[in-house]
Structure formats: C-alpha cells, structure tokens
Amino acid sequence: MNFDDIKKAMDDEPNDLNIPLSVKDIKSSHSAMKKIRKRLIIEILMGLVFIIYLIFIPMVNKMHDSAQVLYNLTMFNVIVIYFAWLLAAIRLVKGLGISDLTSRQAIEIFIIKIKAWIEICLYFSFGFMAAICVPVLIINFGSVRLSRYYTDKYLYLNFPLSQIILVLVGILMFAFLCTLLNKYIYNKMYGKQLGSLEKIISQFN
C-alpha cells in the first residue's frame, strides 16, 4: 500500500462539509463525556425534586404535633446532608474539564473523577437511605389517621428492645437494597459511556 497515494487521494477527496460562519451556529452533543455530564445534571435535578417533595409532605399529610416536631428535626438533618452532596455534585459537574480535550490525560482524569464519584455516591446512598427512613417512618406513624396512642408508642420507641433491633435491621437492609439498586441504576446510566472511554484508554497501552 502506497501511503503517499492515499494521502493524495484523501487531499483530493470531494466533500460537502464547510466551516460555519459562526461558532454559535453549531449544535454539539455527541460526546460520551457530555452524555455523562448531562446525566449527572439530571441526577442532581431528580434528587432536588425528591427533597422538595419530602419537604412539602406535611402540608398534604397532616401529622400530630409531636410527630411534626420530630419530622422537622430529622428532615432538617436529611436536607443538610443532601445539600452537602448537592454542592459536591455541582462542583464535580463544573470541574469536569470537558472543555479541555487537548490530551488523553484529560480523558483519563475524567474517567477517574466519574468512577470515584460513583463509588462515593454508593456509600453516600447507603447512609442517606438509612437516614431518610426516619422521617419517612415519622410521616407514617405520626399521621393524624392513626390515634395519638399509636403515634406516641411508635415515635418514642415504646416497644420491646427486640422489636427496636428488628426495625434498625430493617432500616439497614432497606438501605443496603437501595444501594444495590443505585449501583444497577448507575451502571445503566454511566456504564456504557464509561466503558467506551476506558476501552479507548486501554488501546493506548
């Protein structure tokens, strides 16, 4: 094969692609990295909607006063934890460096950041899902639909230690199952794109 001939043929090859008159006219979205970034933003927005929903639940589902106080306190904790995660997610999205594709190291750093983020999110989701169980239980047991006797019994843990342990184990199991589900969702959301980026990097070696 004569590569000089190939080069000449490539130089002479007809085409209908033209440089646009303005960069702003260009539509750009076909990058694995951009797809990942877009999905991260969707993830942040979905989390935000979920938290807003939880904040407004007491307005729909009336609770006893004692339950309302507990709910507010535990929700405050959950919201503070969630906002810390949200800030970290926003910092990650802003600093992903998609604008700099001048070296393959930029792609490698991107992969490392996303993989580290997913790993952190899985541990975070375990803690977060366990923490969010408490206000969710308060919504159920503190509802005015239940008599105040049951509300106080359940909210102030007036039942045997064995049952309390059972509830705690249940919460941990729930958090663990949610983490597994999250792992599956993350794999579906980012797995294909991350896999293709990793495959490209492996081709350099």
Added chain:
Amino acid sequence: MTETEFLDKLEQHKGILLKVSRIYCDHPEDRKDLFQEIICQLWRSLKTFKHKSAFSTWMYRVAINTALVFHKNDKKRPDNQVLSDQDARAKAPYDDKHERQLKQFYGAVKYLNEVEKALILLYIEGLSGDEIAETLGISANNVRVKTNRTKAKLQNIIEAQNNEL
C-alpha cells in the same frame, strides 16, 4: 484570537477536520456531526493554545481526542456502509485508481481500533514520530512500535479483502 480569526484559521486547516471526520465516521451524518463537534471543541479549547506548537499540531491533538470520545449514532443506522458507498459514488469525479485505493483503505481502516486510526492518519499526514507522540500522549518508542504494527495490520486486512474478492 477573535472568532473570525479562529474560523479563518480553521478554513486554512480544514483538511485536518475533514480527514479526522472521514477516518472515524463512515456515515455522512456522523461525519458531519463529528466535524461540528471538533469545531466546537477547538473553540472551547482555544484558551489552551499557547503558541508553543504549530496551530495544526494543536488542532490534530484536539480533533483526535474529540473523535476518540465521539459517540456515533450506530443504532439508528444499520445500513451504514451502504449509505456511505452510495454517498461516495454520488460525488466521485476524480481518478479511478485513487478512488479504488481510497475505498480499499477506508474499508480496511474500519477494522482498526480508535487509537490505530489516529496513528495511521498522523503517519499518512507525514507527522514525525515525536509529533505523533506529542499529539497522542505516548512515547516516541511506543509510536514506532504501534505504527509498524498498525501498518502491518492494515496490509493484512487489505490482502484478506483482496483474497475474498
């Protein structure tokens, strides 16, 4: 550099964009998308161009990295090759021998991986080992070994295709 100056520079080096788009994408629509994606990326990365290397070398680096992470719409186009060939026939008023060679070359390049495509393109373009190494972020030694392997692989693919015919 202003937008107009940037676009003028691109016009001067348009061949780089066309060749990178052509070698990475078979389908004309994918090619157009990649062409635009590279221009966008070059514009965004412009602040990283420090005039230490030639504009064209920097362009190759950004264009190839953009092509590496470019996501093709394969699912929507099962008949990629057919469309590509029709497109090539529709506008091929140039030398038959060159056309045949080029068709053969593109047919074989499809079987190379993304990094091998970059290597062979930069080799054909006449970049030195050091320039290829700088563009791809690998050692010059690695470039030499990989280029030889890729050329041999390409040759084998073309021979296999000729034997099939």
